[in-house]
Amino acid sequence: MILELDCGNSFIKWRVIHAADAAIVGGGIVDSDQALLDEVAALSQLCLAGCRIVSVRSEEETAALCALIAQAFGVFARVAEPAREMAGVRNGYDDYQRLGMDRWLAALGAFHLAKGACLVIDLGTAAKADFVGPDGEHLGGYICPGMPLMRSQLRTHTRRIRYDDASAERALSSLAPGRSTVEAVERGCVLMLQGFARIQLEQARALWGERFTVFLTGGDAPLVRDAAPQARVVPDLVFVGLAMACPLD
Ligand SMILES: Nc1ncnc2c1ncn2[C@@H]1O[C@H](COP(=O)(O)OP(=O)(O)OP(=O)(O)O)[C@@H](O)[C@H]1O
Numbered sequence: 001m002i003l004e005l006d007c008g009n010s011f012i013k014w015r016v017i018h019a020a021d022a023a024i025v026g027g028g029i030v031d032s033d034q035a036l037l038d039e040v041a042a043l044s045q046l047c048l049a050g051c052r053i054v055s056v057r058s059e060e061e062t063a064a065l066c067a068l069i070a071q072a073f074g075v076f077a078r079v080a081e082p083a084r085e086m087a088g089v090r091n092g093y094d095d096y097q098r099l100g101m102d103r104w105l106a107a108l109g110a111f112h113l114a115k116g117a118c119l120v121i122d123l124g125t126a127a128k129a130d131f132v133g134p135d136g137e138h139l140g141g142y143i144c145p146g147m148p149l150m151r152s153q154l155r156t157h158t159r160r161i162r163y164d165d166a167s168a169e170r171a172l173s174s175l176a177p178g179r180s181t182v183e184a185v186e187r188g189c190v191l192m193l194q195g196f197a198r199i200q201l202e203q204a205r206a207l208w209g210e211r212f213t214v215f216l217t218g219g220d221a222p223l224v225r226d227a228a229p230q231a232r233v234v235p236d237l238v239f240v241g242l243a244m245a246c247p248l249d
């Protein structure tokens with residue numbers, strides 16, 4: 001079995017797969033290293049042969065997590081590293097090492113699945129879009145605040161915006177103009193995300209006509225589903241790229 005980790009800015013997504021056929025044994029989302037160790041250890045008949053990690057955290061934080069994993073499960077954790085070119089995709093950044101590894105791996109996974117031009121929209125703590133041309137040229141992308149950041153900036157920098165998580169969830173039953181603070185903020189931020197998605201689709205169309213594949217991933221992907229009906233929702237897109245960048249056998 002292989003332990004796969006996607007360490008984002010707010011959450012760690014994990015899953016355990018069988019080495020032979022990539023069948024999923026278990027998985028989840030946690031908000032701390034300790035919670036990760038607890039959840040993975042709780043899997044019955046756990047028998048890890050390896051571990052691969054993609055992280056957008058600092059090198060120190062990532063190394064600390066690798067040490068914890070070695071200690072808890074006795075496996076070496078292989079960390080995905082930046083590359084100028086991999087699996088037919090050429091990194092489009094002036095300094096390829098600066099491109100976020102989650103974006104790079106999602107782009108690798110997307111080009112592999114699309115076998116042609118693709119647009120990746122990844123909605124997590126940050127909202128990201130990346131463009132890969134028909135020949136595998138990564139054209140670059142965009143980074144904006146995602147839903148959690150937009151919401152918390154409004155809460156932090158205003159006196160009268162305050163509400164709890166339960167009312168936030170209820171507010172999203174519709175996107176009609178809000179008649180309460182929670183509706184106005186939550187729906188407003190969702191419309192921002194949808195606007196982000198639509199403008200990226202427009203750019204992709206300007207570049208490639210109708211000949212491209214759109215991928216939607218990240219925890220908040222469902223919020224823009226309607227704005228991008230043609231998109232393939234692939235929640236584990238980063239893991240697809242991770243397996244390509246860190247083969248373990
Ligand atoms: N089970 C879940 N646990 C936590 N967040 C979830 C879950 N399901 C959906 N979400 C949503 O996903 C968002 C976080 O997305 P994601 O996990 O992709 O972020 P991240 O990987 O930490 O961020 P980034 O990719 O920008 O570094 C939150 O806004 C949250 O509302």
Ligand SMILES: CC(C)(CO)[C@@H](O)C(=O)NCCC(=O)O
Binds near residue numbers: 009056098101128
């Ligand atoms: C943009 C984030 C924070 C999204 O997780 C991550 O991809 C990252 O830290 N990137 C480095 C900056 C860049 O991609 O240009």
Ligand SMILES: [K+]
Binds near residue numbers: 007
């Ligand atoms: K992520």
